[in-house]
Amino acid sequence: MKKKSKKLVDELLLYTPEGAALEYAPVACNFYRGCSGGCVYCYNKSGLTARVLGVNAPILRDCFTDASKRPKKYRVMNPEDYAYHVFQEEVDKHFTYLLETGVFFTFTSDPLLPDTWALNLNSAIHLATLGIPAKILSKHTNLPQEFWNAVSGLEKYHKEYVTFGFTLTGRDDMEEGASVNIDRLYAMRRLHDMGFKTFASIEPVVDFPNSLKMIHLSLGYCDQYLVGLMSGVKKDYYQDEACAGFVADVNALLRDALGRGDISKDVKVYWKESFRKRLKDDPLSMCIIEESPMSVQKALDFFKNP
Numbered sequence: 033m034k035k036k037s038k039k040l041v042d043e044l045l046l047y048t049p050e051g052a053a054l055e056y057a058p059v060a061c062n063f064y065r066g067c068s069g070g071c072v073y074c075y076n077k078s079g080l081t082a083r084v085l086g087v088n089a090p091i092l093r094d095c096f097t098d099a100s101k102r103p104k105k106y107r108v109m110n111p112e113d114y115a116y117h118v119f120q121e122e123v124d125k126h127f128t129y130l131l132e133t134g135v136f137f138t139f140t141s142d143p144l145l146p147d148t149w150a151l152n153l154n155s156a157i158h159l160a161t162l163g164i165p166a167k168i169l170s171k172h173t174n175l176p177q178e179f180w181n182a183v184s185g186l187e188k189y190h191k192e193y194v195t196f197g198f199t200l201t202g203r204d205d206m207e208e209g210a211s212v213n214i215d216r217l218y219a220m221r222r223l224h225d226m227g228f229k230t231f232a233s234i235e236p237v238v239d240f241p242n243s244l245k246m247i248h249l250s251l252g253y254c255d256q257y258l259v260g261l262m263s264g265v266k267k268d269y270y271q272d273e274a275c276a277g278f279v280a281d282v283n284a285l286l287r288d289a290l291g292r293g294d295i296s297k298d299v300k301v302y303w304k305e306s307f308r309k310r311l312k313d314d315p316l317s318m319c320i321i322e323e324s325p326m327s328v329q330k331a332l333d334f335f336k337n338p
Contacts, residue, residue, distance in 0.1 A: 040129065043122045044095055045115070049139060052263065055304050056233075057136030057167060059126075061155065063115055064090040064141035064148050069171055070209035073236055073262055088209075090141045090148050112151055119155050123162070134165030142210075144170035149179055157186065160193035169197040169233055171210035173219040184226055196223045197231040197258075200250065202242030217249055224253035231255060235304065236262030240278045247282060251289045256328075257282075260304035275310050276317040279303070283320050290326070302328040 039048040045061050053060070067074070068089050091097075096115040099107040106114050123130060135156075137143040143152035156166035186194070198216040201207065211219075224230045232254045237243045247257060259282070261270060282301065289295045303321050311317040321327055 041126055043125070044093075045119050046122045046126060046130075046135065049136075052260070052304065052306065053139050055260075055302075056139075056169070056258070058133040059130060060136040060139055061119065062093070062138050062140040063096075063119075063151050063155075064092055064138070066090050066140075067142045068145060068209045069142055069207055071171070071207045073206060073238070073264075090145050116151060116155065120158065123159065123164070127162070127164075130159070130164045134167060135159055136167045136169070138169075142170050142172055143168050144172045144175060144179075146174065146176075149175060153179065153182060156194050157182070157190070160186070160190040163193060165193050165195065167195045167197065167231075169199065169231075171199045171207060171216065173198075173211040173215045175219075183223065183228070188227060191227045192229075195229045195231060196220070197233055199233040199235065200243075200246035201234075201236065201238050202246045203238045206238060213246065214249075217246075220250060221253040224255075229255045231258060233258045233260075235260035237278070238262060240274055240281075244278065244281055244285065248285060251285075251294050255299055257299075257301040258304060259301060259307060261306040261310065263306070270310065272310065272314065275307065276314050279307070279311065279317045279320050283324055283326070286326050287324075297325070299326065300328045301326055302333075 041048045041059050045063065046059055047062075048054070048058060049056070049060050066089055070088070092111050092115060095101055096111045096118070102109075102114060106117065109117065123135075137152045137156060138148075141148055143149065152168065156168055159166040183194075196219075198220050200213055200216060202213050204210075204212045207213075220230045220232070230253060232246065232250050234243050234246060234257055237259065243259070247254075261275075286295065286299065286301065290297060290299070301324075308318070308321065311321070322329065
């Protein structure tokens with residue numbers, strides 16, 4: 033007998049993430065596994081998930097590609113159509129809860145790869161038409177005109193329910209298969225100018241100068257920042273003093289930008305638990321994090337409003 037899950041959502045596609053992933057969103061959707069980004073720090077390439085997720089190209093999950101695993105009446109559908117059908121059924125099942133949480137795309141692939149963007153974007157648009165927030169996080173900007181036509185053609189009301197984010201490390205040398213960071217910044221600005229809310233995942237912080245530079249370059253067209261340290265590294269990879277200094281530098285950068293009118297008071301930063309745990313014994317840094325009007329105090333509040 034299958035052990036009953038304690039997760040609030042536990043379906044084929046929609047599920048409640050665990051650990052650090054839960055800080056991004058309470059519900060996520062994974063159509064694909066694998067990615068061509070080639071990021072050397074990717075958590076999907078090490079540990080228990082390596083054999084399942086660490087492939088170098090996106091693959092639609094076999095529960096959709098293997099027709100024998102579907103109910104008989106759906107075996108004639110092509111894999112993408114069947115996956116989208118299952119997605120719609122799961123959204124209907126959890127509709128009321130999803131109105132509060134939204135859906136995040138995606139943890140086991142990149143949602144804007146050439147082979148993945150259409151299914152992920154169509155699903156996000158479907159959520160928007162239902163009033164459910166959708167959040168898309170990517171490192172890829174090599175998008176066809178069809179993508180830009182689709183997003184620009186959305187009604188203003190629907191744009192309020194789709195949030196686009198880009199991972200910004202400033203380290204192209206560690207992300208050989210992804211779009212360069214400057215192209216991600218251009219895409220973020222283009223989407224922001226279209227009326228979409230945008231966010232930057234400043235995670236992992238590979239080195240502090242490059243991460244600070246990415247925040248600086250995105251000022252004015254990034255609405256929220258999510259900042260976290262790299263996982264799987266030795267404790268001495270980061271120095272406590274440098275971590276504290278980075279928190280102060282980011283806070284000063286945002287405060288000065290707000291004072292100049294370069295950003296609005298609605299721009300927020302969420303310091304992930306990796307930072308908070310590292311600095312828990314540093315009262316001054318924790319005071320900067322906890323009491324800054326630009327800091328979001330609870331992880332899930334980051335996506336409470338689209």
